[in-house]
Amino acid sequence: MTAEMSSSNGLTETAPDPDLVAGSKILEEAARAAAVPVQRLSDTLLRCGETAGIIFYGLTGQTCGRSAEMLCSNDAWLRAHLADQGLPVVACQLRDVAAGDTAGAAAAALGFPLRLRPALADQPVYEVAGPEELPQAWRAVADGLPPRAQLLLEQAPVAQELHLAVVAGRVVAGTPDSAPSAEVADLALRAVELLPGAQYASVEFRVTEAGAWIYRVDPLLRRWARHPEPAARIAAAILATELGQPPE
C-alpha cells in the first residue's frame, strides 16, 4: 500500500506497493503451476480461472473483503473488535492529535514502557520509557499531522514477534518457522474468523512467557511476499480456496 492509501483508506492506488506486486507474481506462478488460466490485468491485479474467473489483488482474491481490510487498517479498531470477543490483544488507546493533554492519563492507564505512533501508519514511532518522555514524543509524532488525526498509544512489553498465515481455517505458514503452540494457532484462527468477509489473513502476535497477544492482522498478507517459500505455500492455499478446492 502506498502512503496515500494508508492515510486515507481510499481505493485509488497511485503507485503499486512492492509487496503487493511481488505477491501478485507469486500468485501467478502458483496458478501456472496448478495449470489455472491466468490473465495479468496490472502489476497487482490478476485474473485466474475459466470464464470470468476470480480477480486477485496481490496474494488475495474474492474472499478478502474491503470491510476486513478497512477494520484491520487501524490497529485500535481491530483490537477493540477482537477484545470484544474475548481474544487477548496488545492494549492501546486512540487519541486525537489535539488531545495531547489527555495523553498522560491514557499512558498511565496502559503503563510504561509504551509506544506512540500515528494510528494509520507505523512511522514515526517513539518508544516512551516514562511519563517525562511523553510530551516530547507526542510533539514529535504529531508534528505535521492535522488536529483530528489520531495517535495510538500502545503497550510495548519486551516480547517476541510471531507471524502466522491463516488460510481457510488452517495455519499454513509462520515466522519463526517453528510450529506455534496449539493455543496460539487457535487464537490466530479465531482472529481471522472474526473478521467480516475474510477467509485468510496474516496474524501478528507479541509473545512473552506470560502468553501471546494479538498485535495486528493483515488480510492482504503483505509481509509474506518477502518470503518466497512460505509465500508460494500461501498462494497455493489461497488459490485452491478461491477456486473451490480447499487444501487438505
Added chain:
Amino acid sequence: MGAPRIDTVTLARYVGPGRAIRRPHGLVVRLVAAGVAGIGEAVVAGDTTEAAWRELRHLAGQLVGATLPAQVDPAAPLSRIRGWQPVGATDRGPRRAAKLALELALLDVVLKRAGEAGGSVAAPAPSATPLPVHPLPRVEPGSPLEDLTDAVAAEPASAAMLRLRLTGDPEHDLAWIRHLSRVERKAGRDRPLWLVGGGGNREEAADFVRRLAAAMAAGEVVDQVLWEEPVVRKQQSLLSKLRQRSPLGRLSGRPELAALQRLADQLLGEGQPRPRLSILAGQSVVSPAQAAALAGRIGGLHLSLSRFGSLVALREAARAVKRAAPQTTVLLAHERGSGITRSVLHTVAHTTPEIDLHLPEPPASGWPELTGTPAEESHRRGLVDELDLAELSTVADGVVTLPEPKRPAAAVPPNRFPDYPLAGAALAVRSMLLETEALRLGLATRRLARDFFLVERPGTGQSLGFFDSESTQTSVAASMAAADKGVTRILLERAGLPVPEGATFPATARDQAYQAGLALGFPLVVKPAGGSKGTAVTTGITSETALARALDEVIASKYADTGIVIERFATGHDYRLLVTRRGLLSVVRREPASVIGDGQRSVEELVLAANVVRRHNPHLGKRLIRLDERVDEQLAQQGLTRHSVPAAGQRVQLRAEANLSLGGDSREVRDETHPSFQELAVAVLDAIPGLPYAGLDVLLEDHRIPVDQQQVTIIEVNSRPVQSLHHFPMYGPPRNVSVDLVREAVVAAGWPVTTPTDQLTVALTVAGRVDSRSYQRWLAGMAGPLGVSGWIGDGGEGRIEGVLHGAPPQVGLLLRLAFHGPADAGIVETRAVPVDVTVPDGFTVGRKGRSA
C-alpha cells in the same frame, strides 16, 4: 419622474455560521420599483427564523403594488406607503426583524431613486470615520494571562479599541484589565478599552467602578475606559420585561447607569479629559425616548440597529440625544450579518452627523458578502449597492418572489425531503443511510469512522462491515479492479460488453499514447486510469493540441502513476444504473443544469430558486448551480444573459455537461427502463467477480428502448455507488436502495432477514474524548429540533449512554451527528443497539431520563 410602484419583492433567507441545527438566519429583501432595486437584511436567531420568515412574507405581500413617495427625505415618507407598518412598541424579535429588513430595502430604493434624480440625502457627514474594534476572546476566570497577551498580539494593529467581555469576578477582571493595559503600553499604545457586562448588581457595579477608577488614577490602566451595561438585570420577571417595553418603560432612563457615571466622575474628576471612565447604555436602549432620557447623564449610548428594529427610529434616537445633550457620545453598534448589513451600517455612520463613532468588528467567518456592483452609478447613493444574486444562490435555503410567479403548466414539481433537515451537510450521507437500514433490520451497529461501520448480529460475535457503500462481500481485488478504468475496460471488453474503443498506457509512454490517440481518431477522451471525481479527465478532444494538453494534464496529476486511459469519445444521455446480482435497483438519468422560465424572473433569480430546492435535497444540497463564466458562455449561445427574463415554459440550459456536481438534475426512471438493461447490468457484475453490486455509468440514447436497438456505452463501474443519488432524485420516485444493499449483505452472510421497522428505538453508547456534560447538552440540543425523544447521560468509564427513539431518518441522522460530535470533541466510536423499551416524549439530559 412619476410615482413608481413596487413591482416585485424577492425574499431570501440563508443560514449563518455555526454547527447547531437551528442556526441564525439572514433574511434578505430585494424589492424593485421602476427598475431600481432596494436591498435590506436582518438577522434572526435560529429558533425564531420560521416566525420571522412568516412575518416577512406577510408584510412584504402588503407592499407589492404600493406607490413609493417622491420625496427625498427617507424619514417621513415610509409611513405614506400603503401596506408599510413601522416598528411598534410591542413588536417582538421576529416581527421587528422582518420590519427592519423591509424598512432598509424601502429606504434603499428611496435613496437610490433620489440619487437618480440628483438628490443628496446620502452625502457623507463629518462624523464619518469608523473606529474598528477588536473583540478579545471570551475568557474564563482562572485563565492564564498569557492567553490575553497572545490575543492582543494576534489583533490587527488597525483596531482603534479593544473590547473585553468581563466575567463578573472582580479580582480576575481587574487583573486582566491591568495586564491588558501593560501589554498596550509596552507596545507603545494606549488605546481605549471597552468593557462589556460583568458588573453584577447595582452595589457590585459601584464597587467595581471605585476599584477601577482607583487603578486608573494610579496610572495602572489605560486613560480611557468605556463600560457598557455594567449592571446585570438578573432573573428579570415577565412583568418587568413588559414594563420595560411599555411606553412608560421606554421613557425609563436607567437611573443606576446615571448613578455609576456620577460616581466615576467624582472619583476621576468631573470635566477632566483624562483619565475618563464612561458608562455606556447598550441593550437597554430600544427607543428614541429612552435614549433622550439618558442623554447627558451617562458617557454615551451604544445604539444597535437590530435592537431598535428600525433605522428611522435609531436615527431619531441619535438626534434626540444630541438635541438633549450634545456632549453625550453616540456610538453605532456592530451587527452580525452579511456585507449588506455592513454596508448599511457604514452608510448610516457616514451620513448621520449625530453618530459620533461606528465600531465595526472584523467580519466573522461564515457570513456571506452578498453585495454586488449596481447597474447604474447613481444607485450607489443608497444603503447597499446591489445584491449579488449569484452568491446568494449558493447560500440561500429559502426564497419567495412576490407576486408569486405562475408555474408553467408543463413543469413537474421537484421532490422534497423534509425528513432531512441537515441536507447538504458533510455527514457522509450514504454511510448514514446504510446504518439506519441496518438498525431497522434489528441489527446493531458500531461506527468507527465517518464512512465506516460494522453491523453486528447481537449475541453471535458475527459482523459485517460497510466502508462507504462497499459491503463485506465487496472484495479488495474487485474494488481495485473497478477503480482502475483501464482494467475495467479490459474485463468488460472480454465479456463482450459495450465499452469505448481504447487502451491504457503507463505515464512514461506519453508518445505512444499520443500516437494511439491519433490512430483511434477524434473525438477522444483522456483520463487517468485510477482517478476519481473527474480529476484530469478531458472529454471531447478534437485536435492534436488538445490531445497533447490532455495527456500532459494526466501526467501532471497525482494519479499519473496509475496510467493513462485513452478512448474514443462516446455520445448519449448520461445514466447511473444501480445493480445487484438480483437485478436493477434504480436507474437515474442525469441531465445538464437548466431552469424553466416563468416570464417574470430573470435567469439568476430562477437559479436562486432552483438552488433553494437543491439545498433541501440531501444528495444535491452541496451540488449547486454556480453562476460562472461557463454558464455565461452557455447562455450566450442561447442569446441570453443572467439578467434575461426567459418566456414562460422556456427551458434554459446552463451547462453542457450532465454532471450533478455542476448543477445537473437527476430523474429516477427505473419503472420505464427497458428490461434488456437489467440483463446488461447483471452481465457487468458477472464480468467483475467479487462485486456484489455496483453503480454503472452508461451513455445511451433512450432507456425505454432495447439495448440492441441503440448505441450503449459503459463508461465506468463504481464499486462504491452513491446510494443517496437514488434515495433523493430531483424528479421521479425516490428509491430506498440502502435497505436492499444491507439485505444483500445479510443474506450473503446467512443471517435471518427481518422486516424493517417503521420506528427506531436504539441504545446509544459514545466513546471518545468529550466533555461529558457539554456533549450531552449538545446532543439534546440536536434531538429536539429533529423530533427524536429519549435521554442521554453519563455511562461511566468515559462513556456516554442514551436511548434514541423516533422515525428512522431522524434517529439515523442523530446517530450520525453523535459520531460527528461538537467542535471540540474527539469521538472514537458510537454503538447503537435496537432495544424494546417505551420512551416518553421529549429528550432529557441525565441518566435514564431523570432530569439533570
